[in-house]
Amino acid sequence: MTCDTTLSQLDAAELLPDDLPERLLPAFSRIEPFALLLNDLQTKGWSIQDDFFSQAFTEKLMEEAQSIRNATMLQAGIGRKQDHQVALDARRDYIQWIDPVTPTRKTFLDEMEALRVVLNRQFFLGLFDYEAHFARYEKGAFYEKHLDAFKGKSNRVLSTVLYLNDDWQDGDGGELVVYDEHNPDVEIGRFFPKKGRLAVFLSENFYHEVKVAKRTRHSIAGWFRVNNTTAKTLDPDQ
Numbered sequence: 418m419t420c421d422t423t424l425s426q427l428d429a430a431e432l433l434p435d436d437l438p439e440r441l442l443p444a445f446s447r448i449e450p451f452a453l454l455l456n457d458l459q460t461k462g463w464s465i466q467d468d469f470f471s472q473a474f475t476e477k478l479m480e481e482a483q484s485i486r487n488a489t490m491l492q493a494g495i496g497r498k499q500d501h502q503v504a505l506d507a508r509r510d511y512i513q514w515i516d517p518v519t520p521t522r523k524t525f526l527d528e529m530e531a532l533r534v535v536l537n538r539q540f541f542l543g544l545f546d547y548e549a550h551f552a553r554y555e556k557g558a559f560y561e562k563h564l565d566a567f568k569g570k571s572n573r574v575l576s577t578v579l580y581l582n583d584d585w586q587d588g589d590g591g592e593l594v595v596y597d598e599h600n601p602d603v604e605i606g607r608f609f610p611k612k613g614r615l616a617v618f619l620s621e622n623f624y625h626e627v628k629v630a631k632r633t634r635h636s637i638a639g640w641f642r643v644n645n646t647t648a649k650t651l652d653p654d655q
């Protein structure tokens with residue numbers, strides 16, 4: 418045990434399933450953020466972990482995010498497909514959905530798939546798939562306080578946001594603000610969108626917000642979903 422190992426880290430490490438798929442581990446920078454994530458989700462329903470992926474891999478994701486031209490991104494909206502509305506008073510980010518079209522994007526989706534399997538095994542969540550998009554908030558962009566899913570109306574269960582930005586400083590704005598699940602007027606955390614940081618929270622439970630960014634801000638927002646397909650309606654896509 419090193420002297421900076423905390424009791425909570427040790428407790429969390431014990432939560433890891435013995436038969437964690439071997440290929441999962443190298444993708445993550447260290448065992449701690451992964452163990453702590455599982456522990457937080459179990460006890461609080463949300464978690465913020467730094468250095469979740471290796472730095473080299475996070476940098477590759479940032480290169481991809483930065484290389485996307487605004488012209489090929491979508492003005493993000495509220496609602497999905499046919500209900501999609503661009504609501505500029507609510508949010509101002511640009512997005513591009515992630516498909517496995519480059520090795521880096523494929524690796525990211527594969528790793529989140531591996532995480533999905535572990536989350537299901539650990540928590541019996543019945544997560545069926547994962548969708549994610551790059552997001553770019555230019556200077557002045559924000560996303561007002563919202564829930565990612567409304568009870569019974571959505572198949573989004575767990576939200577994830579991976580931040581990709583170097584040297585985020587006080588005054589750069591763009592913080593993620595998380596609100597209390599029992600009292601959404603109460604702020605419970607405020608986090609810089611700094612490179613390698615992963616936020617995960619229950620989509621139906623936690624109101625959250627992105628403060629106005631004072632410089633360009635890149636991230637990958639994603640959702641683990643359950644399958645709500647019934648005989649009559651097809652599970653809605655993105």
Ligand SMILES: O=C(O)CCC(=O)C(=O)O
Binds near residue numbers: 565592610625626638
């Ligand atoms: O980028 C963030 O910090 C949060 C983004 C978000 O809330 C969303 O895309 O639904």
Ligand SMILES: [Fe+2]
Binds near residue numbers: 563564565576625
């Ligand atoms: Fe959100």
